[in-house]
Amino acid sequence: MSELIISALPTLLQGLGITLLLSVAAIIGSTLLGLLAAVLRTSGLPVAKQIAVLYTELFRGTPVLITLMFIYFGIAYFGYEINLFAAGILGLSIYQGAYIAEVFRAGIEAVPKGQWEVSWILGLSKRQTFMNVVLPQTRGIVLPPLVGQYLSLIKDTSIVSMIGMSELMHQGQAIVDRIGQPVVIYGLVSLLYFAVCFPLSRWVQHHQTRSQLS
């Protein structure tokens, strides 16, 4: 068994590298998208707000697998080609962005409205108010659930294997297809995912209880 593990480990670690790369790219994409959607939703601009609501409700009510397939096969359907890696980043960013938008919205709405008015009286522009007054205050409320969403994003990267991306999950499957031993290989794969996710989830738990106590 140890021989099996030693021979499988390099391939799995390579897969883990791709998983991490995909995760980081999608974390950046989904955070930007989520922040944009949250700003539009709380902005009060009639059409922009409606679009943001439609976006969050649409993706929070459909599976991530459908989103990924829609992007990957849908773009091919219209005769364009999209790189698998790009489709994965795009799909995960759009999907998690919808959840992250709700996280940011809760944070923005927790800041009292009076502060907007005070900033206006002090002569700050809307942009300045948002960037320098509102956003810094949301940190404590937003950060724990935000990292929680990153955690589920990292786990969701395994679903990109279903459209053929060779990340950690897919590499594990490939090894099982070749030499069998599903229990050992999938056990190893879960340990690798666990090693990445566990520290993050501990961090989230710690900070959640702290913010609840205060």
Add this chain to the structure above:
Amino acid sequence: MSYQWLTLWRYADTFLSAAWLTLQVTLIAFALAVALGLISALAKSSPLALVRWVSHCYVEFIRNTPVLLQIFIIFFGLPSLGITMSAFTAGVLALGINVGAYLSETFRAGIQSVPKGQLEAAWVLGIPRRQVFMSVVLPQAARAVWPAIINNLIQLLLGTSLLSAIALPELTGTATVINARTLLYIQTFSIVTVVYLLFSNVFSWLGNVAGRRMFHPALVTSKKRTIGWCPKKWLSNSVKGGNS
């Protein structure tokens, strides 16, 4: 354009039975998840260290690995240990175990939200422990975390799409089969998306209705899961509420 939809109309029965299968898996797995979650939440406050440890390991392992991997371990891994099961059973088991771990944390948060003084008061009144749990703690705990429970149900519904990986003909699996036959990707995925949206919105609507009727005082959730073009007065609701 219209002939494409006519082509798909031939598959109406297939879509319907797929939707029914998705619903079945969701509900059976959720029943399992509630049972597992409740047992695991109670086990965490057990006097036996071993019981607490097992529950802790269960929750941490499940919550920190992808659900797709858990499905694969149950469907492809267990047969090599001599346990074989159908895709349906494996799917229900995997999703039930997965969501059970999340529910365990939800239930525990709910139980902890009940003030300790009430337990002491119940003890002073001489009410048996079992009855205290069933009629004092549980109703209040359920009310405190009701929206989170409904969210877990919706996450389970969305998770059933992954069972297409073990060839269960639920909505997503059926969509890929019909795609392979008709090549109408956009149309097929649109139909399936609408069905998922319908299910998840119906679940959350039922959850809100049940929350208002079942608990005392009635639970009014500020968070609405409605699609973009809903009346304006619903939208202002979510701004006023400031969900935490």
